[in-house]
Amino acid sequence: MPALVVAPGTAEETAAVVAACAQAGVPLVARGAGTGLAGGAIAPGGVVVSTARLRRILEVDVESRAALVEPGVVNLALSEALAPHDLRFGPDPASQRCSTIGGNVGNNAGGPHALLHGSVVNHVLGLELVLADGSVAAMGGRAPDRSGYDPTPFVVGAEGTVGIVTKAWLRLLPRPEAVRTFLAFFADIDSGAAAASAIIAAGIVPAALEMMDAPTIRAVNSAFEAHLPPDAGSLLLVELEGPSEECAERHERIVGICRRSGATDVKTAADEAERALLWKARKLGYPALARLAPNNYLMDGVVPRTKLPETLRQVAAIAERYGLLVANMFHIGDGNLHPTLLFDAAVPGTTEKAMEASALILKHCVAVGGALSGEHGIGVEKNQFMRWVFSAEDLDAMRRVRDAFDPSGRMNPGKIFPTGEPPRELPLERLKYRFAEEMWV
């Protein structure tokens, strides 16, 4: 529990709050909408700085295709505000109805369209950051490559451990000329995954390429009356955007690839309403899945795209071994997995089983050349596993730069880095510490 929650209304007030905390030697945790899934905004003590009142869009520079916004601006609200200018903010995490730009920046959020447009780090041009001592640092900006170091990409994804973002210059994208959205259904996960790989290998990068497996399809059907074929083993949700001729040509080629990979059916959104329904099903798929069992664990891992089929087989095998139901709804186009483990925590030992299964899945991701997180961050969820990916020297370099921003270590302490010894308070953290030690990649 934090001791205090403060909601400053301006960058200056934010700096004053941070300065007061510096004087008192108190730790701080910045918080947007709290939609993060890695525990990055958890504050076991100290002061929570909420960005809820920092929600102004300060400038939209149409000609430069850039906007200056405060961190509390909601992701979707920004794109809505930009629509009259035929511009938009590229990253669209599933949480975009409530998640904020500050949180998106802190976690380097992704979303389905990261496939074509990249993650948040590719869309942040510059930042204003309040440092631990209450001073303010600007970096980067609307024009590229100004004088001196630009640690903007370092701050993106730093999960609030190096300061509190009070302003961000964002890169904006023009509205695409055409958009096409369609579904391809498959008998099983394997053939769907093979089709996804074949699409990328054919030199086509769609705007989004998503997979849902059978449990997800059933859950979405019952939650939204989505009328997806209940017997489908998997589906690919494909979206193309760009010039209309290109969309038409790519659409035809992708349908051909899907059919050759064994697609049983293909269904194209006839109009904007159908397209919206398809995306609603996708973006609210997680809440639909959450209804299937009393508890669930939504995971985030990444593998090279060529390792997808074997990784999905591994995920299924691990879940089966631990007696857990697993549902997959994820960004297959960029190899970003989201297995959701479904279980009942009331059954003794089940939570521990789920934790162990999840650790094994992540271990597999790392072993095949992937990463611990594609878009959710490390937080307190995966910090113990960081040694699977990085050497002591790698982590030391990161720590040294973190300390350059915050020599006091008071900004969102306890996140990202593995602890030197098992954490005392949280039993699950102790468990993960043990897995990290025992499982070798």
Place this chain on the structure above:
Amino acid sequence: MGLAAYAVNGREPARCVRPSSAGEVTAAVREAHAAREAIVCFGGRTRLEVGNAPTRYDVALDLGALAGVVEHESGDLTARVLAGTTLASLDHALREKGQMWPVEAARPDRATVGGVIAGAAPGPSRLRYAHPRDWVLGVSAVLGDGALTKAGGKVVKNVTGYDLARMYAGSYGSLAVLVEANLKLWPLPDDERTLVARFDDVASAWDALAALRRDRVDVDAAATVDRSAASHVGANSALAVVRVRGARAVVARVVDAVTRALGVGNPEEARPGLLQELTDVPLRASVALRLAVPESRMRDMLAGATGLLRFDGSGIAFLLQDVAGADWVQQWRARAESNGGSAILENAPMPLRSEVDAWGTPVLPHALAARIKAALDPGATLAPGRMPGGL
């Protein structure tokens, strides 16, 4: 090569090291760090002159032998390459599989992947593909104390630890020596055409391109030069060069739109390589001042200038002169900075270099920049003094 070939701003190093493995880079940096010697990294030398002259210089670290594509996973659209790989040889290797690293810079036959990242090299690809750092997934880098570290990874989406890899972009070899990079690749376009149009006044070319941008015409790359800068590519009028890429049907339609917009300049097919020649122009001029100014302010900002190369739509322009004094730099710098930008001296003869700071006012506060430098290069071994504020 003799040591004279490694002279930087007229100063020769005491020795030169030409490592052929990451281990040799590590050993060379560790040795220099222990001996309190200063290192300057050499790639293709296309960005070597950017920034201030290093205050100390003992060892030339030539990464040219550390070259080659280690791994090209075409199914993943990724490649792992050694830092000294030239853009041209990388392009050659990727092209066979129908892919590209969509980062363009001056002199691709010489420019290396490491140098282009470390030097945040500008080029026509900025319009559609943004910054070189956006196409870097991870790196192996030797820090100033000789520690071999990695950052990022090889997957296209990754939030695992701090993104040091992208922070090395634009650090000009002063934070770490890049040894290897994992790159994000993109499919080659189906078709490509490049048009050139000639104008009496470069401002007319700008207006035509601005109109295309307003209409959201999908131009892949664009560059303009005024009459004075055009002389570097053998032309005697202002030029607008526009490249269109994409599916065949799209290219045909966009070329029509571009042709209409550039109508006054009688657009025609450009000679092969013209856009690359324009990209090389800053290396051909004896003084090149790079302007990083918000796109929306660039037109006003450039009023009255001569010797202009602009990557329209990207917030990047160059002022090119045969001879220039410190006053000239200061005047344009004041104008750029008051417009929310910077003016950075990229090419200049020695007398001018010693008279005027290459950077002007840095964006990042000095104290934080100094702490970042000390964190990664604790002995100030790597190109000391090259960055703003003597870092």
